[in-house]
Amino acid sequence: MNTENRYPVTASMFMLREIIHRQEQVKRGYQLLKRKAEALRIRGRQATAELASTQAILGHTLKEAYISLAAIKFTNGEPNALVLENIGQAQVRVQRISENISGVATVSLQAVEDLTVGDVFRYAGLGAGGHRTGEAKKAFREAIRILVKFASLRNTCILLDEAIRTTLRKVNGIEKIIMPKLRNTENYILMEMDEREREEFHRLKMVKAKKIRSQTIAKLRPELPCGDNGDSSVSSDASSSRIRSLEHLTSILHPCTAPLSTSTDSMGDIKPDPACYPHNWDDDDLLF
Structure with a gap:
């Protein structure tokens, strides 16, 4: 298994x-x-x-406000100098409200009107065009509220979009990289442990087969001849019969193509030639 697709x-x-x-x-x-x-997508x-709806309303509100301002300019002339000279404290203030959307910290803006601040232009237009001046003030105040709401929604959309991208990047990283690596690592560990078990079983099988073979050879080993020359022929016949039985038993224990050859030394001991070592034995060949 490739080491790049699993943990070391x-x-x-x-x-x-x-x-x-x-x-x-x-x-x-x-x-x-x-x-x-999913929650961030729904909120987004x-x-x-x-x-989108606030942007459409904002365009219509600004249009009405600038039309009313054009009417004031047509009736009372240019009021910019008067406005700039009497600027004081703002009547509409922006309040920040913290929100938590599925673990994402956002800030919503809300327009709040401060009633303690006096209106400098409440008597503006008393001579002529006072009605149009009041309509222009209301229109621009409403436009400010919608602008604050539009800015708040736009900031929320930007933060949610960035949070959705980050979350989806994490989800894809876990799904495409981390989880396959963990699965490959688990499969690698299981394969290695199974291989070790098979090697241990084969080793124990070889050890037991060698032990059985040694015990069988020790049982069939003839005793030393202790007589005259007349008994030597009898002992040789017994030794040959035991050798044949040893070959027959060895062929049963180890069905190999080459037969088990034996030799006798000067003392009469049998020395089997390990021509077929039990390295290709199957489970059925062993006497467990």
């Missing part, structure tokens, strides 16, 4: 439990991030729709 860990039961626990945590975080992304769609 050792194949052990402890690491297997750690990887499984980490996978559970990653899945839980993945589900939470998906829910957060609502803010976008409200922003």
Whole structure:
């Protein structure tokens, strides 16, 4: 398995439990991030729709306000110098309200009218055009409120869009990189542990087969001849029969193509030639 698609860990039961626990945590975080992304998308769609309607209302309100200002200029002349000379404290103030949308901190703006501040232009236009002056003041005050609301919605949309992109980037990173790596690491650990078990089983099988073979050879080994020359022929016949039985039993224990050849030394001991070593034995060939 490619090491780039998994984490560099050792194949052990402890690491297997750690990887499984980490996978559970990653899945839980993945589900939470998906829910957060969905909630941010819903709130973003609502803010976008409200922003579009507010932008349409703002255009109509500003149009009406500038039309009323043109009417004042036509009736009373240019009022800019009078306005600039009598500027005091603002009657409309902007209040910041903190909001938390699915873990994203946003700031909404709200226009608040301060009634303690006196209106400098409440007596403006008493000589002529006072009605039009009052309409212009109301129109521009409404335009300020809509402008503040538009700025608040636009700021919220920008923050939500950035938060949605960041959340989706995390979701894709977990789904495409972290989770496949964890799965590949778990599969690697399981494969290595299975391979170790097979190697251990094969080693124990070889050891047991060698032990059985040694015990069988020790049982069939003939005793030393202790008689005269007449008994030597009898002992040689017994030794040959035992050698044949040894070959027959060895062929049963180890069905190999080459037969088991034996030789006797000067003392009469049998030395089997290990021509077929039990390295290709199957499970059925062993007497477990």
